[in-house]
Amino acid sequence: MSALPSHLELVQGVVLPRPVGAHPVLDFVNTRSEWTTRGAARTEWLTSYEAFLIWSSYVGLLPPATVLRLIEQAGTAEAGRRLQATLDFRAELYDVLTGQATEHAFEATARLIEKAAARRHLVRSADGAHWELPEDLDLPLHDLAVRAGELLTGPSRAHVRTCPSCGWLFLDPRGRRRWCSMATCGNRAKVRAHAARAR
Numbered sequence: 681m682s683a684l685p686s687h688l689e690l691v692q693g694v695v696l697p698r699p700v701g702a703h704p705v706l707d708f709v710n711t712r713s714e715w716t717t718r719g720a721a722r723t724e725w726l727t728s729y730e731a732f733l734i735w736s737s738y739v740g741l742l743p744p745a746t747v748l749r750l751i752e753q754a755g756t757a758e759a760g761r762r763l764q765a766t767l768d769f770r771a772e773l774y775d776v777l778t779g780q781a782t783e784h785a786f787e788a789t790a791r792l793i794e795k796a797a798a799r800r801h802l803v804r805s806a807d808g809a810h811w812e813l814p815e816d817l818d819l820p821l822h823d824l825a826v827r828a829g830e831l832l833t834g835p836s837r838a839h840v841r842t843c844p845s846c847g848w849l850f851l852d853p854r855g856r857r858r859w860c861s862m863a864t865c866g867n868r869a870k871v872r873a874h875a876a877r878a879r
């Protein structure tokens with residue numbers, strides 16, 4: 681068996697990209713390769729609803745026990761529909777985050793975020809209260825949608841940057857990052873620069 685590149689990890693039988701976005705919503709957007717071409721991705725990591733659930737747990741959004749229960753609940757047709765809705769939301773959200781959304785893409789993103797936010801319940805906890813979404817097959821997408829709404833309207837929005845090489849997104853609050861990751865795009869740029877100097 682060949683070893684995986686260092687920017688990928690095998691999680692419960694699914695290959696996933698290691699988080700580099702410094703925000704789970706940006707890492708969600710980074711679950712396909714090369715946003716610079718808008719056709720089908722060369723590499724798609726959300727290959728099934730189950731892979732999306734495993735990713736949600738991998739980046740710390742859903743507890744593993746919830747993921748197991750949802751995997752058991754998901755019928756094939758329902759899972760396929762949820763996956764398609766997730767991929768559509770990801771594409772529209774990418775355009776919104778990079779300031780290139782059409783009116784249609786913005787409206788679709790906004791309506792899903794509003795729908796998800798409206799499904800939350802305020803639940804009492806020991807030190808006050810917290811928001812909770814119902815545990816059903818929409819949970820992983822709606823959880824991301826609520827967080828996307830917070831990112832879009834919060835102070836971190838101003839720090840979202842796009843990798844000039846692959847189009848992945850990341851937070852750069854100190855203005856010092858250029859690449860999504862030094863291990864991939866940063867390194868490729870270094871190799872290119874070195875080759876140019878050697879000529």
Ligand SMILES: [Zn+2]
Binds near residue numbers: 843844846860
């Ligand atoms: Zn990159």
